[in-house]
Amino acid sequence: MVEIECTTCGTDEYLRGERQPDDTIELTCEQCGATWIRDPRPSCARCGGTEMEAAPRVIVEKSRGSQMSIQGIQREFLCRVCDADQISARRDGHLPQRLPGSE
Ligand SMILES: [Zn+2]
Numbered sequence: 807m808v809e810i811e812c813t814t815c816g817t818d819e820y821l822r823g824e825r826q827p828d829d830t831i832e833l834t835c836e837q838c839g840a841t842w843i844r845d846p847r848p849s850c851a852r853c854g855g856t857e858m859e860a861a862p863r864v865i866v867e868k869s870r871g872s873q874m875s876i877q878g879i880q881r882e883f884l885c886r887v888c889d890a891d892q893i894s895a896r897r898d899g900h901l902p903q904r905l906p907g908s909e
């Protein structure tokens with residue numbers, strides 16, 4: 807789920823999105839009537855580039871004992887320039903074999 811809320815009234819429940827031909831999304835708030843354009847294409851915070859790649863990240867939490875349980879999958883974006891290493895590492899295996907920070 808993408809977290810979007812109306813910039814005018816703050817609701818996140820009455821929003822309707824319509825994809826535009828240029829791949830942006832026009833959002834309409836059915837509560838207050840505001841419309842705005844959301845550009846779903848992210849840009850890199852480090853180099854400002856828009857060559858981003860969606861990368862699913864598995865959210866895992868430790869439950870009882872050493873059991874790990876999958877809480878969900880979050881989509882994050884990696885920069886093809888700054889995160890080239892990570893992108894190629896992710897391509898090797900669909901799910902990470904080792905969890906970050908569990909070493
Ligand atoms: Zn609104």
Ligand SMILES: [Zn+2]
Binds near residue numbers: 855885887
């Ligand atoms: Zn970058």
